[in-house]
Amino acid sequence: MNGTKRTAPWPWTRLPALLAVVALVGAACGGATTPAPSETAAVTEPPVTTEAPCEPVEIEWFVGLGTGENEEQIPIEEDVVAAFNESQDCIDLLLTVVDNTEAADTLATRLAANDEPDIIGPIGIRALQSFGDQLLDLTPYIGDVDLSEIEPGLVDAYKVDGKQIGIPMAVYPSFIYYNKSLFDEAGLAYPPHDVGEQYEGEDWTWATVRDLAMKLTVDTNGNDATSADFDPENVDVYGLDAQFTESDARAWSTIFGGSGSVVADDGMTAQWPDNWRTGLQFFYDGIWKDHFVPNQTAVQALAAGNTFQSGRIAMDVVHQWYTCCVYPGEGETAAVTDWDVAVLPVGPDGNITSKLHADTIGILDTTENPDQAFEALTFLFQSPELIQTWGAMPAIESQRAAFFSGLDERFAPLEIDWNVSTLMLGYPDNPSHEAFMPNFQEADSANKDLGSKLWTTPDLDVDAELDAQVELLQGIFDSAS
Amino acid sequence: MRRFAAMSAVTLVAITIVSAFLMPLAYMVATAFKDSSQLTAVGAPLYPAAPEVFVYEGEELKVFDVPAPDGSVHAWALLEPHREDAVFIDPANADAGPIAWVGRWRTLQQHWGFSLKVDNFTAAWETIDFPRLFMNSFGIAGLSTLGAVLSAICVAYGFSRFRFPGRNGLFILMLATIILPFQVTLIPSYAVYLQLGWVGTWLPLIIPHFFSNAYNVFLLRQYFLTIPRELDEAAMIDGAGPFRILRSVIVPQAVPGIVAVTLFHFFWAWNEYFLPLIYLQGKPDLQPLAVGLARFNALYSQQPTLIQAAAIMAMLLPVVVFFFAQRAFMRGVVFGGVEK
Amino acid sequence: MSTTQVTAGPVAIKPRGRWRAFTERESLTGLAFVSPFIIGFIVFSAIPMLASLVLSLTDFDPREPDQVRFIGLDNYAQMLSDPVLHQSLGVTVRFALLVVPLTLAFALGVAMLVNSKLLAGRTVFRTLFYMPMQIPIVASTIVWIGVLHATTGWLNYALEGVGIPGPNWLQSTFWVGPALGLMGLWGIGNMMLIFLAGLQSVPTELYDAAKVDGAGPWASFRNVTLPMISPVLFYNVIIALIAAFQYFTQAYVVSNGRGDPDRATLFFNLDLYREAFGFFHMGYASAMAWLLFVIVLGLTIVLFKTAGSWVFAGGER
DSSP, rough: HHHHHOSSOGGGHHHHHHHHHHHHHHHHHHOOOOSSSOOOOSSSSSOOOOOOOOOOOEEEEEEEEESSOOTHHHHHHHHHHHHHHHHOOSEEEEEEEEOOHHHHHHHHHHHHHTTTEEEEEEOHHHHHHHHGGBBBBOOHHHSSEEEEEEEOOHHHHEETTEEOOOOOOEEEEEEEEEHHHHHHHOOOOOOSSSTTOOOOTTTTHHHHHHHHHHHHOTTTTBTTSSSSSSOTTSSSEEEOOEEESSOHHHHHHHHOOOOOBOOTTTSBBOOOHHHHHHHHHHHHHHTTTTTOOOOOHHHHHTTTOOOGTTTTTEEEEEEEGGGSSOOOTTTTTOOOOOOEEEOBBTTTSSSOOOOOOEEEEEEEETTOOOHHHHHHHHHHHOOOHHHTTTTOEEEGGGGGHHHHHHHOOOOOOSSTTTTHHHHTTTEEESSOOOOOOTTTHHHHHHHHHHHOOOOOOOOHHHHHHHHHHHHHHHHHHHHHO | HHHHHHHHHHHHHHHHHHHHHHHHHHHHHHTTOOOOHHHHSSTHHHHOOOOOEEETTTTEEEEEEETTTTTTTEEEEEEOOOOOOOEEGGGGGGGGGOOOESOOOOOOOOOEEEOOOOOHHHHHHHTHHHHHHHHHHHHHHHHHHHHHHHHHHHHHHHHHHOTTTHHHHHHHHHHHHHHHHHHHHHHHHHHHHHHTTTTSSHHHHHHHGGOOOOHHHHHHHHHHTOOOOOHHHHHTTTTTHHHHIIIIIHHHHHHHHHHHHHHHHHHHHHHHHHHHHHTTTTOTTHHHHHHHGGGOOOOTTTOOHHHHHHHHHHHHHHHHHHHHHTTHHHHHOGGGGOOO | OOOOOOOOOOSSOOOOOOOOHHHHHHHHHHHHHHHHHHHHHHIIIIIHHOOOOOOOBOOOOTTTTOOOOOOOOOHHHHHTTTTHHHHHHHHHHHHHHHHHHHHHHHHHHHHHHHHHHTTTTTTHHHHHHHGGGGSOOHHHHHHHHHTTTTTTHHHHHHHHHHHHHOOOOOOOTTTHHHHHHHHHGGGGGGHHHHHHHHHHOOOHHHHHHHHTTTOEEEHHHIIHHHHHHHHHHHHHHHHHHHHHHOOOOHHHHHHHTOOSSSSTTHHHHHHHHHIIIIIHHHHHHHHHHHHHHHHHHHHHHHHHHHHHHHHHOTOOO
16 A cells, blocks of 8 residues: 545645634634724814813714614715714714614613613604613703693603603604505595594494494405405405504504503503403404404405505504605605604593604713713704604794694695694603503513514404403512512 | 326426425516505405506596496496496597496496516615615625635534534534524623624624534534544555645535535525624614615504515525525535446 | 554654654543534633523513522423413424424425536526525514415415415414414525535445446435435434524514514414513513523434434544
């Protein structure tokens, strides 16, 4: 045997050297962080004030818990941050944008590792419940802000246990978006735009809405939901939906039942109030008995949840921020071309209830520079560019006219009746459908489980399900530490 | 001839299986070329298509096959839909004015024409700065793979060819690192990397792999075990030391296994999502494709057509790499290392 | 084991001395080769693993890291009476029992198919079967959600085309498991590759010898192929088992992180994730992780111990 014959050897001898080079290159490439989108070398204008020059303090702004992480929004946010940094020397604002789906995890990870950002937002009421305990009390600063034009009820909504954890920045009442083309095709009159206005001689209640919705719901053969030949398996248009509620039973109960709470006044007992039971039953029957509301399978097929955009929903109860998404992206064909907004009907409790979302920017209490954080925060939430890109309806009344004209420009030549929005702002849900519950995350999850079950399972006894839910919630409340 | 028949049969079976297997891929490609309105339109074809339209007085009207009372069928444009009747325009004779028709327009067959929406690809490309993300993915995956393969070869060699105290225990320990769910080591790991100053860089994604990774080592060890010791012994007789044995006996024999490990570590790193997301948050210039793609999947503005277009573009490089890397499999094995 | 040393002829290898000396230095050499792992483990794995073990004995809430309290084995006690956890464990085990053998068999079958000399265009087929592995997992899960949709999904169109009414794959508590299994079949690319590597290294002489002895294709598969690829088969079994118990991402995307419908997709890791990042019970989640660890490690060790009897390792000592 002469020795081993082998296939052409790989140049292993040269590898250690190569390895070292690669490791160095890798470290160099990976180690170079992108420069913070801030500091220009010098201020563009000569300083006019006699302020002593200050050491720039870094304030990190964490976006993703609410809106603000869409593709179109990020460049605008970056520009605003850059402009802020250029306009003053003392604060170096740093923007971090994380996807909404991972924002809470990412923030929790960072908090756990003591690597906290300074300000977080825009953040809604529900997300606030997750991190409420970690927010700074803004009471010392609130004197500096002119709150006269913000409804006191809203300011109070952000006071938890005596701690003012946010200043309402944006408000989003809910109302009915309706597809005028579908109404025209069905030969039906448009829903009312004014509180107290009747619809075709009937009071505007959920019962009236149901009748209207059933006429609007039509299958692929042209039969509407009032007809005996209606085929629920092949529906073309649904009369009513309440999209983007993330299968939250509290949200549906509020929309169709009015304000309520799962927590009794003693703060510890679980309940499901009667008006909520009525509301939820209405919604459930709408899906499974009368078929004018799409179930989860149908919703999935309708633009993956953005049902109104598909052009196959006649009326949809959604919030003001939905103006972001009525049309698909640029270059895509819009299925909805003629739409407007209408007021909500009177609920079983005798009131109109427009469930409200509100956004704020909060400061984490672990921040090392609360003053600067507050300064940055005030700048941000008054920035007209940010408000526009977030579709944020300003909490400050005098700013609203500008906001609505911005929308009018965007949706021209349609003339949307934004007065509806202002009207609905006067009927917020109180308590909020996102209000505090003991052991909030678990209770919230349990409510979504219930919603999901109702959304996917026919032939349920809603009352029995709700009784079971109350028991479940009681157990969850009791185990709150 | 018999061989030809056998080959045809096998190839036919393979084609059938692979077609069924890749059906979702066809769905993916079809979706990537569609306009999003086609995804929700009733009765839309499965292939990318656009509704045939006729422009009348500045509006785009959809064209349907309409049966006239006399029994003939016409291709007319729908001007005014109602429930039990409709008004059409005849594209061929628009000046004749609107045609009233009694019936339910929803039961009519709509005209769709095959149409590829290539814009989805350009939109995806521009929206997420595709070239940069691509280079990032390539960099992260490439460096990580280099380290992983080199170290895996050494460590697997150690485990498969040598006896040393604690060998089995150490091997189990190595496996233990992949058994523990990452959600719970995430926070302590993050804290460690934060202390090292590596958060916000590629380092947490690359450096650990230079110290080998259980999947790769395990696989290569199994593979090395299939190489007969006689080859080692032959080389030892010739006076080769352990490192030389590794280089000139084991590695050439293990090429298929090494190529497998290289490829699948590369593709795993190429598509890794969660860890790059955590460590590179707020640094879009450093993020890989997998993280960039997720931007099309925001909860309130899902854009399935764009995400599929982007995903197709993202997978092109790996597919090409794989296609050419297969030749390494072809090199195969010369049995016993001895030429016959 | 010859003790004579043959000086090298035309082969340019410098004689290093009697190889018998290696026997004494074997441990050191072995450890030297394994050292990258040891170092990496100490630096990157040991600390996080130990930390998570310690966390499992606390009530750690990531939002308030400084307020952590030591609670001993309370988390572990709680696991015994947590019905959701038991349910998720059941979901995971049933899934593992169903999907692991299925995907292994399918992967091996496909590997043998694309290894066959009777297949025209093997390179193309290999690439095609491997392609799904190269699609980012979130995108591919979204594709499957579209394909599996009850009314607009292509799978049900195809089934209806042959007269079978397609179920509501993703909303039915019964069918969602098989639906996920179907998705799992798309992930056989790596297993196929590994089986291929194994198949390629089976010496052709053995097949020739078997044929000479009159063995048919099945006998030759059982007596030549399976034993010769048993080390890589072993690898695939272990890895598939670990993957099945760690199943997370697809369940998460399909059910929007909720485990719907009705907890049928609440896999153990998804429940863990919910506890850790949904409810911020990181201490409890850590305990869950270690429970999973013990289970899977136990299974792995059992497999290793029994490996001796069915895994043929030509190069093992």
